[in-house]
Amino acid sequence: MSSPKNDFVLYQKSSAVVTLTLNRPDERNALSTQAQWDELVNCCAAVRADESVKVVILTGAGTAFSAGGNVKDMRDKKGIAAGTPYQIAQGYAGGIQRIPLALHQLDVPTIAAVTGAAIGAGCDLACMCDIRIASDKAKFAESFVKLGIIPGDGGAWLLQRAIGYQRAAELSFTGDTIDAQAALAIGLVTRVVAPEALMPAATELAERIAANSGPALRMAKRLLRQAQTSRLDETLQLSAALQALAHHTTEHDAALAAFFARPG
Numbered sequence: 639m640s641s642p643k644n645d646f647v648l649y650q651k652s653s654a655v656v657t658l659t660l661n662r663p664d665e666r667n668a669l670s671t672q673a674q675w676d677e678l679v680n681c682c683a684a685v686r687a688d689e690s691v692k693v694v695i696l697t698g699a700g701t702a703f704s705a706g707g708n709v710k711d712m713r714d715k716k717g718i719a720a721g722t723p724y725q726i727a728q729g730y731a732g733g734i735q736r737i738p739l740a741l742h743q744l745d746v747p748t749i750a751a752v753t754g755a756a757i758g759a760g761c762d763l764a765c766m767c768d769i770r771i772a773s774d775k776a777k778f779a780e781s782f783v784k785l786g787i788i789p790g791d792g793g794a795w796l797l798q799r800a801i802g803y804q805r806a807a808e809l810s811f812t813g814d815t816i817d818a819q820a821a822l823a824i825g826l827v828t829r830v831v832a833p834e835a836l837m838p839a840a841t842e843l844a845e846r847i848a849a850n851s852g853p854a855l856r857m858a859k860r861l862l863r864q865a866q867t868s869r870l871d872e873t874l875q876l877s878a879a880l881q882a883l884a885h886h887t888t889e890h891d892a893a894l895a896a897f898f899a900r901p902g
Contacts, residue, residue, distance in 0.1 A: 642680055642681055644680070644681065645673075645677070646662060646673070646674040647660060647678050648661050648699075649681050649684065651688075654690060654693065654852070655691075655694075655844045655845065655848055656691050656693070656695070657694075657696075657697065658678070658697070659698065659699050660697070660704055661699045662674075663698075663699045663701070663702070664700070666700070666702035666704070666705035667699065667700070667703065667705065668705045668706060668707065668708055669704055669707060669734060669737075669759050669760070670707065670708040670711065671717065675733050675737055676736075678740065679736045679737060682740035682741060683740070686743070686744060686745070692746055692847065692852050692855055693746055693748075693844040693845075693847045693848045693855075694744060694746060694747070695748075695751055695837075695840050696741075696749070696750050696763070696764075696767055697750070697752075697753060697840070698752075698753050698754070699753075700753070700754075701755075701775070702753065702754040702756075703750070703752045703755060703760055703763075703764060703776065704757070704759065704760030704763050705755055705757050705760055706759040706761070706781070707759050709785065712785065718733060730791075734759065734791050735790070735792065737763070737791065738766050738791060738795075741766040742863075746852075746856060746859065747768050747769065747847050747859055748766075748769070749767060749768070749770070749840055749843060750763070750766075750770040751771055751840035752764050752770060752771070752773065752827065753833070754775050754776055754777070755776070755777050756776060756778045757777075757778070757781055758780070758781050759789075761780050761793070762789055762791050762796055762797070763791075764778070765793070765796035765797055765800045766792075766796060768862075769843070770800075770821075770826060770827040771827055771829045771830070771831065771839055771840055772818045772821060772822070772830050772831075772836075773818065773831065773832070773836045774818050774830050774831065774832060775818070776817070776818040776821070776827075777816065777817050778816050778821050778826060779813060780793060780797055780809040780810045781813040782810075783810065783811065783812075783813045784813035789810070794806075794810070797810065799866065801824050801825050801826050802825075851887065853883070854884055854889065854890070857880040857883070861873065
């Protein structure tokens with residue numbers, strides 16, 4: 639299928655890997671407008687419609703991953719901050735809150751390659767991905783309280799699942815900014831690399847994942863997500879059902895043939 643023709647989000651596909659790049663480096667890839675939110679949601683829809691995709695990399699152009707929302711709009715009561723309290727709540731539901739739902743509904747693994755600042759909604763955007771790796775120039779902040787607001791984009795749900803309740807509470811209540819090494823120490827990212835090595839590292843990881851069975855990857859992700867909120871017996875039941883499907887895929891047969899063809 640053809641790639642979406644976007645302005646804010648660049649959609650690039652190489653083999654089974656799709657890279658989504660936020661492309662407003664002069665604005666530090668802020669998530670500011672309905673059109674931008676819609677583009678990211680539409681890119682997720684394109685991924686879901688393409689069965690050949692096995693992995694998605696999400697990154698930002700320039701020196702920032704995403705600086706979050708538009709603070710000037712908040713000050714001027716424009717954009718996401720415009721209107722009555724009811725209108726603002728509806729705006730969130732129909733706007734930026736569609737992004738965590740769209741990314742969460744992707745049934746392929748997602749990798750955030752965090753180039754630089756991931757602040758506020760940018761930090762939450764990174765947490766919407768399954769795996770995060772960072773440049774040593776990256777920094778993270780769940781900084782909403784610094785502006786007298788709360789994470790309206792799902793950060794309260796996302797961050798504690800990434801690093802645990804206690805650490806998420808500390809970052810959420812202080813609004814403190816942490817560097818890449820601190821993010822590594824608390825498990826917010828899995829590795830830290832030099833800036834020039836970030837996309838090669840993300841691509842290498844994506845390709846190692848994509849070397850595996852597409853159906854197995856999708857089912858494994860479904861199991862991991864379902865297991866976050868279900869009982870053991872429920873997860874075992876779904877595991878049995880999905881395993882029965884996996885045993886009857888051509889990818890399973892090919893993997894077995896390759897296994898038995900190995901020397902020794």
